[in-house]
Amino acid sequence: MEVILFAGCVVDQFFPETGFNAIKVMERMGCTVRIPGAAGCCGSPAWQHAQEEIACEVAGRCVTELSGEVPVVALSSDCSAMFLTHVPQLLHNGSAHHEARAMQKRVHTFSQWVSQHSQLPMGKVRGITTRVACHVACCVQHEGIAQSLPSLLSDWGGFTCVDVPQFSVCCGYGGGMHRSNPELSERMSADKLRAARAEGVEYIVTEDMGCLMQLRSVAVQQPDLSWKPERIVHLADLLTEGW
């Protein structure tokens, strides 16, 4: 099956290995992975910083580039949320709006795609017992997008998912708050990292690049939290560890 992997601008420029790891997972599932040439950004960075017009233009180009029938898997959940909720609202005029709406049916989060199409219970084969905490981005939790990350990690990945109550709360990244109110934003992330530490969590897993960077930056800036930034990982990186 042919699939478009939409890596997003952050993965493209800063975390290319995560992109390659996602390809590994998807190819192991028998997918033929296509990377779109010119559709680099969903417009989320501009939208998060209240730049509506620019977000519209960038998102519009993306929708045009990704048009067709092929399923689209967005590697970062903020890109998924853009396509699934915000882009049709931003592109509220003309054919672009209808293209965006049609595209909603083809867009999947990475965890959704893997859990729907995987057959091999990888964790049971590998005998993993790592304790992980899932950080499901708010844009997935509160926008009505199906959450597949926790079940994927436990059922398919074989990981021990620790339920940390604090993890249902925002990490402080969204809405550009890490820039407009960095102190508060860092405090929110630090609370999460501290709670995960208290529960004996070894890895924090997310599929949102914004949250990942936010949590990692706080782990680096606050060494007293005893969190190694490399232990805050994208789902694709965790699944392919040791491959």
Next chain:
Amino acid sequence: MSIAIQELSAEWVQRVRTLRVQAIDQLEALLLRFDRNATAAGMHVRWVLDVPEAVKELLFLCKEHDIEHILAAPGGALGELGFSEILRTNGLDFQELYLADIESAGDGVNGGQNAVVSLGGAGHSAWMGSADLLVAGTGTVVVREPISCLYHRGGPHRVRIFWAGLEQITQSIADLSYWWPAWEGGENSPAAVARAGGSGLTLVQGPMQRTNDGQPEHTYVFIIDNGRTALLEDLRMREMLYCISCGRCGEVCPTRQSDFGPREGIRAGVVVGTPEAASDYPCTRCGACSVVCPVGIPIHRLMAWKQVQNAARCDQETELKAWQSWRKAMLGEGWLGMFGFDQKVQSMLRCQMPGPSDLWKPAEKSFSRRRAMGKKNT
């Protein structure tokens, strides 16, 4: 922080939303009907356009009725209009008291029967006894019932003034039975603070029963516009008029920067007329507020739209130039995979990333370029 908040069924939310939408759709008719009923019952209804007009009216009434001591219930409309400061600067002798501190709410509101907010309850203080004017924001203005469903009893105030945003009009007290579950909350929750400030608890109903003991000589109801009419015409922001002031959004807001929550962040920008206020509210757009809103208002989306409007108003030349550069980089002809664009994109992205800018090391070759090169080699 673990948040426990009563879940409300989708059907229930739909019902509340329908009631609110109907009330706002018939706003003009309901307001006029209330005006007629209240006037016929001997109350004075005043319509005020904005804060200066409200202040002028308040000071005029104080003079007109020789008011010396004022009891003011903070929060709600009083907070919106900044009356505390005004009373202070005009040298009026006033005391702030939360109504919830001094009242014992009668039962029956939930069931749509008569209910009483007693101002002469257990917390009745000596100061309160000497006040001759009560100024209070009101949660709801009820129109339909032909008899007094709720009135203020006790307290020697000669004059009472109630302030209500014009959207707080409600067809019937029976509607409140749907509001009530949304007002449930922990004792120290922001919602409880909001309630203590009078949200929802204080009702003014058109025809007062003037024969009741403890009724004031004069009762005024001020209907405040203060930007609300403009909201009616704004199809997105009109949603804010459906708000029932339950405070649940503040209860779940992860930034917890205000007792009244993100709703107040938006209202401050819209209603009070300070456009910066909405963008000042530290919103991560997580959407937790919208999930718990009993009226189904997409609060975080409204906040995003407000931020967009405010950003357009603000003079941020440097910021805008940076975003234009980012836009060019993102829309540049086939920028992905084209040598020379990566560096520009990376420097723009780094500005938006959390933490110090040197924290994030850009890849020597981007993912898409490496992928394209790999394919070419094979």
